[in-house]
Amino acid sequence: MTNADVLRGRRALAGCAVALLCSVSAAAAASADPAPARIAVFGFELDDFSGGAGLAGNSAADRRYLDQATSEARRLLAQSGRYSLVEVSAAEDEAAKEHTLHQCHGCEAAIAFKLGAEQSFVGVVTRISRTDYAVRFEIRDARSGDLIRAQNSDLRLGADYSWSRGAAALIESGLLGAP
Structure with missing residues (x-):
């Protein structure tokens, strides 16, 4: 050699x-x-404690701003690479249709499970007055219903058109910024 x-x-x-x-x-x-978690992101809901809460109900403007907050949440979660969105429009449960999931104490987990998700996401804008609001979200394990993560914002000054910014800030700092 x-x-x-x-x-x-x-x-x-x-x-x-x-x-x-x-x-x-x-x-x-x-x-x-790890593979992205399949998550059912239900539409943001309004919990109105303001002085005029019972008078106007959910106005078209409120619905539009809640839809913007939902769109922003879905965009951020999908872009993070940690989550894969599951379509929620087929949800048949009354609480999902009536936008009252935030009042059912975790029933959204079972709905998300039926839709093929591993986790559920419910976001809520709590209106204190016409210019004070708080944003919160809960993520649950779809199989067990156990709470995985819950985040609440402090009161923020701003009108209803800023709900999507409040939701985005809470998701970015309280969920996506966390390890």
Whole structure:
């Protein structure tokens, strides 16, 4: 065997070692990133404690601002890579249709499970007055109904058109910013 043959053999062995290390490294990286959780994000709901709460009900403007908050929540969760959104429009439960999931103490988990989700998300805007509101959300395990995470904002000054910004800030800092 010549020195050239030995050198070629060492190079081939080194190439195999590099390929093996790369495949082990790729497998470790793939197992470190879990698959996104399938989450059913139900529409944000209004819990109105303001002085005029019973007079106007949910106005068209309120519904529009709640829809904007829902869209923003869905966008942020989907873009995070941690979550895969499950379509919720097929939910047949009365609480989902009436936008009263925040009052059913976790019933949304079972609804989410029926829809094929692993987790449920319910967001609520609590109106204290026409310019003071709080935002909260709850995420539950769809199989067990156990609360996984709940976040509440402090009161924020702003009108109803800022609900989506409040929801986004809470999700970004209270959920996506958390490890």
